[in-house]
Structure formats: structure tokens, C-alpha cells
Amino acid sequence: MTQSLFELEQNNAFIGRHIGPTEQDVADMLAVVGAESLDDLIRQTVPANILNDQPLGIGASRTEVEALSYLKSLARQNKVNKSYIGMGYHDTHVPLVIQRNVLENPGWYTAYTPYQPEIAQGRLEALLNFQQLTQDLTGLDLASASLLDEATAAAEAMALAKRVSKNKKANIFFIADDVHPQTIDVVRERAEHYGFEIVVAPADAVVEHEVFGALFQYPSTTGQIRDIKGLIEKVQSQKGIACVAADILSLVLLKAPGELGADVVLGNAQRFGVPMGYGGPHAAFFATRDAHKRSLPGRIIGVSKDTRGKPALRMAMQTREQHIRREKANSNICTAQVLLANMSSFFAVYHGPEGLKRIANRVHRLTDILALGLQSKGVALKHDTWFDTLTVVTADKDAIVARALAKGANLRTDLDGALGVSLSETTSRADVAELFDIFLGEGHGLDVETLDTRAAAGTDSIPVELQRDNAILTHEVFNKYHSETEMLRYIHKLEMKDLALNYGMISLGSCTMKLNATAEMVPVSWPELAQIHPFAPLDQTQGYQQMIAELEDWLVKVTGYDAICIQPNSGAQGEYAGLLAIKKYHESRNEGHRDICLIPSSAHGTNPASAQMANMKVIVVACDKQGNIDMADLKSKAAEAGENLSCIMATYPSTHGVYEENIREVCEVIHSYGGQVYMDGANMNAQVGITSPGFIGGDVSHLNLHKTFAIPHGGGGPGMGPIGVKAHLAPFVAGHAVVKTDKESRDNGAVSAAPFGSASILPISWMYTALLGDEGLKRSTQLAILNANYLMKNLAEDYPILYTGRNDRVAHECIVDLRPLKEASGISEMDVAKRLNDFGFHAPTMSFPVAGTLMIEPTESESKAEIDRFIFAMKQIREEIRQVENGTWTLEDNPLVNAPHTQDDVMDNEWNRAYSRELAVFPSADVRRSKFWPTVNRIDDVFGDRNLFCSCLPTEAYGE
Numbered sequence: 001m002t003q004s005l006f007e008l009e010q011n012n013a014f015i016g017r018h019i020g021p022t023e024q025d026v027a028d029m030l031a032v033v034g035a036e037s038l039d040d041l042i043r044q045t046v047p048a049n050i051l052n053d054q055p056l057g058i059g060a061s062r063t064e065v066e067a068l069s070y071l072k073s074l075a076r077q078n079k080v081n082k083s084y085i086g087m088g089y090h091d092t093h094v095p096l097v098i099q100r101n102v103l104e105n106p107g108w109y110t111a112y113t114p115y116q117p118e119i120a121q122g123r124l125e126a127l128l129n130f131q132q133l134t135q136d137l138t139g140l141d142l143a144s145a146s147l148l149d150e151a152t153a154a155a156e157a158m159a160l161a162k163r164v165s166k167n168k169k170a171n172i173f174f175i176a177d178d179v180h181p182q183t184i185d186v187v188r189e190r191a192e193h194y195g196f197e198i199v200v201a202p203a204d205a206v207v208e209h210e211v212f213g214a215l216f217q218y219p220s221t222t223g224q225i226r227d228i229k230g231l232i233e234k235v236q237s238q239k240g241i242a243c244v245a246a247d248i249l250s251l252v253l254l255k256a257p258g259e260l261g262a263d264v265v266l267g268n269a270q271r272f273g274v275p276m277g278y279g280g281p282h283a284a285f286f287a288t289r290d291a292h293k294r295s296l297p298g299r300i301i302g303v304s305k306d307t308r309g310k311p312a313l314r315m316a317m318q319t320r321e322q323h324i325r326r327e328k329a330n331s332n333i334c335t336a337q338v339l340l341a342n343m344s345s346f347f348a349v350y351h352g353p354e355g356l357k358r359i360a361n362r363v364h365r366l367t368d369i370l371a372l373g374l375q376s377k378g379v380a381l382k383h384d385t386w387f388d389t390l391t392v393v394t395a396d397k398d399a400i401v402a403r404a405l406a407k408g409a410n411l412r413t414d415l416d417g418a419l420g421v422s423l424s425e426t427t428s429r430a431d432v433a434e435l436f437d438i439f440l441g442e443g444h445g446l447d448v449e450t451l452d453t454r455a456a457a458g459t460d461s462i463p464v465e466l467q468r469d470n471a472i473l474t475h476e477v478f479n480k481y482h483s484e485t486e487m488l489r490y491i492h493k494l495e496m497k498d499l500a501l502n503y504g505m506i507s508l509g510s511c512t513m514k515l516n517a518t519a520e521m522v523p524v525s526w527p528e529l530a531q532i533h534p535f536a537p538l539d540q541t542q543g544y545q546q547m548i549a550e551l552e553d554w555l556v557k558v559t560g561y562d563a564i565c566i567q568p569n570s571g572a573q574g575e576y577a578g579l580l581a582i583k584k585y586h587e588s589r590n591e592g593h594r595d596i597c598l599i600p601s602s603a604h605g606t607n608p609a610s611a612q613m614a615n616m617k618v619i620v621v622a623c624d625k626q627g628n629i630d631m632a633d634l635k636s637k638a639a640e641a642g643e644n645l646s647c648i649m650a651t652y653p654s655t656h657g658v659y660e661e662n663i664r665e666v667c668e669v670i671h672s673y674g675g676q677v678y679m680d681g682a683n684m685n686a687q688v689g690i691t692s693p694g695f696i697g698g699d700v701s702h703l704n705l706h707k708t709f710a711i712p713h714g715g716g717g718p719g720m721g722p723i724g725v726k727a728h729l730a731p732f733v734a735g736h737a738v739v740k741t742d743k744e745s746r747d748n749g750a751v752s753a754a755p756f757g758s759a760s761i762l763p764i765s766w767m768y769t770a771l772l773g774d775e776g777l778k779r780s781t782q783l784a785i786l787n788a789n790y791l792m793k794n795l796a797e798d799y800p801i802l803y804t805g806r807n808d809r810v811a812h813e814c815i816v817d818l819r820p821l822k823e824a825s826g827i828s829e830m831d832v833a834k835r836l837n838d839f840g841f842h843a844p845t846m847s848f849p850v851a852g853t854l855m856i857e858p859t860e861s862e863s864k865a866e867i868d869r870f871i872f873a874m875k876q877i878r879e880e881i882r883q884v885e886n887g888t889w890t891l892e893d894n895p896l897v898n899a900p901h902t903q904d905d906v907m908d909n910e911w912n913r914a915y916s917r918e919l920a921v922f923p924s925a926d927v928r929r930s931k932f933w934p935t936v937n938r939i940d941d942v943f944g945d946r947n948l949f950c951s952c953l954p955t956e957a958y959g960e
Contacts, residue, residue, distance in 0.1 A: 279754025560694025
């Protein structure tokens with residue numbers, strides 16, 4: 001039958017491109033799991049009382065061309081002015097070799113957090129470079145592998161100060177009033193819930209208070225460079241911790257804060273080759289003294305050794321992390337900013353110390369020229385020192401701002417009786433000439449060349465005693481890759497050491513490593529989205545505002561809530577923001593005494609860590625033998641909490657991978673005592689289109705956009721964690737001190753530095769939702785559940801499945817219990833995980849949420865063929881375990897305990913193992929056709945923690 005033109009015009013091809021299994025595959029898989037259709041499978045799996053058959057209301061699937069065309073029309077509504085706003089965000093030139101080969105390269109952006117270091121040595125080396133860069137510029141002993149943004153890093157510094165300060169009586173954290181206002185906002189909000197007192201005053205006033213810590217800005221938010229050594233000493237004389245927020249480019253020329261005595265130095269690495277992106281994502285840097293290493297928030301990359309004694313990199317001291325320490329963790333941080341930290345570290349590698357000095361000196365010279373010209377015309381500057389920022393005192397703000405806007409330039413306007421102007425790497429001589437026109441009007445007679453001669457003769461704008469007098473970035477990695485050819489090869493060499501989604505399935509339970517479609521990623525690099533300051537006037541960001549509003553509307557429909565707050569820039573930040581909304585809601589009803597948070601024992605470790613940050617008391621609710629919340633225990637503890645019950649944090653489907661039948665009853669119990677239901681959104685990939693947290697009974701949820709909504713993990717970040725709330729909580733979500741919107745939350749404190757979080761990656765989730773539409777979103781959920789049940793059904797023939805729900809079904813993930821096999825054979829979950837590397841697979845989530853298990857999530861994007869390849873690998877591994885069980889191989893000599901195997905193993909002159917080299921490295925025909933080689937053997941975790949070393953090694957140490 002001939003199709004009509006209308007039928008020919010219907011194109012939902014993207015749904016088939018996003019979803020891995022074909023229609024025939026789906027039929028075959030349904031037959032294996034024992035369901036007649038996808039709808040039948042869902043009815044068998046999901047409790048009937050929470051199924052919602054209503055369409056989402058998002059609309060039909062769009063084609064890639066249609067979606068990109070429409071989004072481009074929105075982007076063009078943004079006005080990309082030259083930005084002189086500063087405040088920690090600056091224009092930068094992203095080296096194209098880094099943009100094309102890192103930011104836009106799935107080998108980098110689809111990688112996972114390097115919990116399996118043997119197949120992550122490339123990004124670990126890039127992160128080690130970031131740590132080395134941070135240590136060199138800050139002058140401190142130890143650096144982390146990035147935090148979320150400068151403001152939240154400052155809040156983490158305050159928490160560290162409280163932990164390590166020896167002045168246990170003090171409860172005041174002092175903030176100099178010349179710290180960036182968004183930082184003050186975030187730190188003040190965090191302190192309120194920790195119960196700390198905040199004093200914001202001129203920096204010299206720190207001597208008037210007994211403090212456990214203090215925060216200074218260097219240079220100040222208005223550009224002043226002052227010697228803060230005396231202030232640091234005054235803080236330390238009280239046994240307090242001195243924290244300094246610093247500009248990373250200025251540190252190329254300025255004396256390191258560590259040399260001035262700072263205990264903690266932090267800041268934003270954005271201007272090292274990462275676009276402003278309307279607020280992010282960017283990597284924050286954080287450094288402290290070695291004495292505080294166990295209190296350092298976030299991840300640390302350390303050097304250990306593998307079983308051959310070869311240097312190998314890994315995440316050090318992971319026992320500090322929230323998944324293990326829960327409410328006793330240093331922080332709730334679960335996502336870093338790895339992709340962006342890597343970009344900044346590559347920026348430093350590419351330019352090297354001399355290139356960075358050239359950039360910094362050029363920016364400073366242009367600032368000197370601008371200052372000299374303005375002063376020559378009688379214009380008053382607030383300070384007589386500066387690096388790149390001038391504060392111009394004027395009674396004519398409106399006229400100057402009008403001239404700036406007419407010329408397509410943005411100045412900083414929030415200063416009383418003054419305007420701020422910050423220059424950047426992108427500022428040119430012509431721009432400085434234009435700034436003279438803006439500040440002075442036409443006909444001023446100033447000449448940049450003449451002023452340059454005066455500036456070159458020397459100025460006092462950087463005091464001599466604060467000029468850096470030591471070499472920076474002396475390690476060879478920063479001094480050898482300055483041609484594009486060498487840089488390209490270095491990036492590629494590191495990429496080839498890492499297993500990312502562009503090679504094979506990453507079946508991590510709870511982490512949803514699905515397709516990050518190319519069409520979804522393309523807008524991230526558009527100048528109309530990338531080159532906008534987060535504090536640009538709202539009338540210049542109309543395209544962003546409309547895109548965000550549309551995404552929020554879609555997320556409202558997906559979640560069943562009434563409003564969305566887009567600000568939290570990670571899932572853990574979303575948890576924190578949601579709990580604060582609950583807390584403020586209770587306080588608004590004169591029920592501020594409600595401070596008990598019930599958390600099931602199966603919960604993500606971030607849940608109790610976030611509750612602790614919100615100053616809630618965590619009470620753990622038991623789970624029964626089926627992995628469900630123990631209703632008797634819940635009712636008992638809810639009753640005991642009574643009028644002090646604040647909320648419950650429940651994950652749905654549960655962290656155990658099942659749809660709990662009693663979830664509505666859980667919500668009803670909590671509500672009956674006046675509590676709120678926080679529904680962790682980590683597993684939304686098993687809800688979209690078939691149910692929703694708002695429909696089930698939740699009051700607030702965060703959404704991991706880097707899981708369900710296709711933002712890639714980036715090797716351990718970026719992430720986004722916006723929250724959905726019911727109407728009664730909407731007035732209590734995060735606001736922002738700098739950018740005021742018309743939302744009810746405008747007077748609340750911020751949880752992130754930028755008002756819309758990491759706004760430049762929101763187009764990824766917008767594209768994902770637009771491309772799938774109602775039909776595709778629902779089908780994605782159905783296929784995620786089908787793939788998981790198909791995988792579970794096949795693995796159950798060889799492995800115990802720890803938890804299943806109704807009709808012996810799992811949700812979108814399943815937990816394989818290796819404890820009985822370990823008891824019988826001695827083979828551990830670690831051995832299985834590392835052996836999977838030999839098959840070309842990243843290991844599933846190991847020992848979470850239950851020790852001795854693997855949690856597996858195939859996602860809807862994986863094809864049946866890829867899932868079958870994984871099933872085959874797991875069955876082969878089970879056969880190898882049997883060989884140990886029956887004594888064919890000893891526990892000390894078998895391919896599991898020696899995994900992963902490397903080319904060094906194959907080339908070893910002496911092969912005296914009980915199994916062949918071929919079995920070691922080519923355990924299947926598929927692997928022989930396409931082999932991923934781990935570059936190091938199994939890494940010694942204990943050695944790495946006992947001998948903590950977090951700086952770059954000489955190149956020869958890597959065997960090159």
C-alpha cells in the first residue's frame with residue numbers, strides 16, 4: 001500500500017537511534033523474560049497503584065534538524081556582549097585543539113568517574129596535572145581534583161576550617177566584605193544550616209572577632225591587591241584557619257597565597273580555557289596543607305603502584321567519601337568537574353609557564369594602560385593596585401552604562417557610586433580604546449600606543465613585595481607539548497588509556513551511562529550559549545531564559561511537581577537544596593523544631609551526608625530481606641520522631657533495584673506526622689513516562705540530568721541536579737544575591753555560584769527531551785526495564801540475584817550477589833570487576849549498595865548484541881570461578897586474581913601461570929577482534945593511601 005505524504009513526513013528516527021534494541025530484538029527479549037509486550041512487562045513490574053497512563057504532554061518527537069534549528073533560533077535571541085563584568089568569570093580563548101579533542105570528543109566526555117583506575121589512567125594523569133597546576137600556583141602542599149565552583153568551594157573551606165581549627169570554642173566564620181558577592185551568598189547560606197555565625201566586614205576587622213576561620217579574596221572582588229599576610233597571621237594567632245579565594249590567572253604573576261601563610265586556597269579555573277557558559281560548568285580548584293589531607297573535600301588523585309611495581313594513578317583515600325562515611329563524610333560531594341578540570345590542565349600544558357606569563361602580562365599591561373588613561377583624565381579609581389580589574393568611581397553611572405551597552409559591552413554595575421571593568425585574555429588594544437570612549441565619551445584624545453610606552457616603563461599596580469619571584473610549572477609535562485601536533489598526540493595518548501562509552505557498555509548501576517547523542521552535544525559549543533557571563537543583564541539572555549523555561553516546564557510534566565529550581569549544579573547539591581526547601585517550609589509554619597530525617601539503610605551515601613549539611617538528625621530505617629523499606633520499623637521511627645519529623649529521603653525505584661510495593665504507604669506515613677517526602681531522583685530513568693515522584697506522593701526530588709537526561713558524566717563531572725517541588729515548597733528554593741528573577745525564591749540564599757547552575761549544559765537535556773518527546777521518553781523507560789530484566793534473567797542462571805520485586809522482576813538495574821561465590825571459591829567482587837576489563841568492559845558498580853555485590857544497569861541505549869556480549873563475559877567468568885572451586889586453578893594463580901592483564905604480561909619472557917597468555921588477554925573471540933588494553937596491572941590501593949603522593953611524576957616513570 002502506498003504511503004501518504006503525511007505518513008512519509010512522520011519521522012521519529014531519533015527514538016530508534018537512542019534506544020539500542022531493534023523491534024525484533026525487543027520481541028526476542030520479551031520472549032526470554034516472559035512478557036507479551038512492553039506494556040505487559042511494565043504491568044508485571046510496576047505497582048498498579050502508581051502506574052500513570054496519562055501522556056506527559058511534552059509533544060511529539062522532533063528530528064535532529066528540527067530541534068537544532070529551533071534551539072539555534074533561541075540561542076540567537078541572546079546578545080553576546082563583550083564582558084567586562086569579572087567577579088570570577090572571564091572570557092577566554094579555548095584552544096581549538098582542546099575544544100575539538102576534549103570538550104567535543106566522546107572519548108573524554110563519556111567516560112565515568114575513575115573508580116576503576118586500571119582503565120582510567122589517561123584522565124587520571126590529566127587530573128594529576130590539574131592538581132600539580134593548583135599546587136604550583138597556590139603554593140600549598142595538596143590539591144583536590146576539582147570541586148563544583150568557587151562559591152561552593154569556599155563553603156567547603158569553611159567546613160574544613162571548623163573541622164581542623166584548634167579553636168573549638170569559636171563559632172564565627174569571618175568573610176571579608178570584598179569577597180565576590182555570590183561567594184558570600186553561598187557561604188552564608190551554608191553556615192546558617194551548620195549553625196555557624198557569619199561576620200561580613202572589612203578585612204581588617206577580623207581582629208575584632210574570635211574566629212575558627214576567615215575568608216579573604218586575592219585580588220579583591222573590586223580588583224585591589226593587598227598584602228594579606230598580616231591578616232592571615234592574625235587569624236592563625238587565634239588558632240583559626242585562613243582561607244583565600246584567588247584568581248587563577250593572577251597567581252601567575254602574584255606571590256602565592258600559600259607563601260603568605262594561607263591554610264586553604266581556592267578559586268575558579270574557568271579562565272584557563274573553559275567558556276563562561278552563562279555560569280558553568282567550570283572546575284573549582286582547592287588546595288590546603290598536608291596536615292589537613294584527611295579533611296580535604298572532594299577527590300584526590302594519588303600515585304601508587306601496580307602488581308609489577310609500575311607507577312599507577314588512582315583516587316586516593318576513598319574512605320573519606322560519603323558512600324562509605326555517610327553522615328560523617330567530609331562533604332556530600334559526589335560529582336566533581338573532571339571534564340572541565342582536564343580542559344584547564346590541558347590549557348596550562350599547551351601554553352606552558354611562558355605562555356601563561358605572556359597571557360597574564362598582556363592582560364595586566366592592558367589594564368595598566370586603561371588605568372593610566374583614565375587617571376590622566378581625572379577619573380578616580382577606588383584602588384591604586386590591580387591585576388586585571390579596575391573600580392571606577394563615578395557619579396555618571398547611567399550615562400557610562402548606556403554608552404557601554406550601545407557599543408555591545410557589559411560593565412559591572414552593582415557597586416555603589418562606581419563601575420567595575422575586568423579585562424581578560426580576549427581583550428584587545430581596540431577594546432581598550434573603546435573603553436576610553438565608554439568612560440570618557442568621544443574626543444578624549446587618548447592613544448593606546450603612547451600609554452603603552454608609559455606602562456612599559458613600569459607601574460606600581462602590583463606591589464613589589466607581592467610579585468611572584470619563583471618559577472611556576474617546572475614539571476616537564478608543562479614544558480614539552482606546545483606545538484599543536486605534540487598537544488594533539490598527548491591528548492590522544494591519554495584518551496587511549498581510558499575506556500569510555502565510545503568503546504563499549506559501561507553498565508554501572510545507579511549511574512545510567514546512556515547515549516549522549518552528538519546532536520544533543522552540539523549546542524554546548526555555540527558562541528551564543530558559551531560566551532555569556534552568568535551575571536549578564538536578563539534582557540540579553542532571552543534565549544537562555546526561554547530555553548530554561550521550556551526545560552523547566554517539561555521537567556514539571558515529567559516529575560509531577562509544580563515548579564523546578566534549576567540552580568543546583570550536581571545531584572548532591574540538589575539533595576542539599578531540596579532539604580533546605582523542606583527545612584525553610586517547616587520554619588515558615590513555626591515548626592523549625594522538625595529536624596529528624598529518616599533515611600533507609602539502602603540509600604545513597606549522599607543522602608545522609610546532605611542531611612547532615614542541612615543540620616538534620618539522621619535516623620536510619622531498616623530494610624527487610626527483600627530489600628524493601630521495613631514498614632514496621634518506619635512506622636515505629638516516624639511515631640517516635642512525631643512532631644520533630646522533618647522528612648524521609650527515599651529513592652524510587654529503591655537503590656536495590658526494585659519497585660517497592662508500599663511506596664505510597666511510605667509517603668502517607670510520613671505525611672501523617674507532618675513530615676515531607678524527599679524522593680531521590682537518581683533512578684528517574686525507571687519512572688519517566690510511566691509514573692512520577694509527584695504522582696506517587698513526593699514533595700521534592702532532585703533530578704540527575706547527567707543520568708536520566710543525557711548530560712554525559714565527563715569522567716567524573718559535570719553534573720546537574722535541579723529540584724522539582726510541590727507548590728507549597730516553591731517559595732523556599734534557592735535564590736541568588738546578584739541575579740534577581742521574578743520567582744518567589746528570589747530572597748533565599750544560593751546553593752551554587754551561578755543563578756542557573758551550569759547553564760551551558762542544559763541544552764543537552766533540552767535536546768534529549770525534545771528529540772524523544774512523549775513516545776520516546778516513555779519507550780526509553782520501558783526499554784531500560786526490559787534490558788535490565790533480560791540481563792537479569794540470563795545472569796540468574798549462573799549468579800544469585802540479590803533482590804527482585806513483584807513477579808520476580810527488577811527495575812532498571814539488578815544486583816548480582818557474589819558473596820556465596822566468594823565463600824565457595826575465594827574469588828571476590830574485585831576479581832570479577834577486574835576480569836571484566838580483560839573482556840573490554842568497565843565493571844558495574846562494585847560493593848554498593850551492598851558489600852560483595854555488583855550492581856548492573858544496562859540502560860535503554862545498549863543494543864541486545866552488546867548486552868549479550870556482556871552476558872557472555874559474565875558466564876565465562878563464572879566458568880573460571882568454577883575452575884577455582886574445583887581445584888583446577890589455585891586461588892593464588894588464576895586469571896581472575898591476576899586481572900586485568902596488560903601488554904607487559906603478554907611480553908613477559910617468563911610465563912609460568914596455570915593458564916595461557918591467550919586466555920589471559922583474549923578470553924573471547926570478540927575481544928580478539930577489538931582489544932582494549934589496560935595500561936597498568938591491578939593497583940595497590942593500600943600502598944597508595946599509606947604513601948600518599950599527589951604530584952606529577954617524571955615522564956620516564958610512566959614507562960615512556
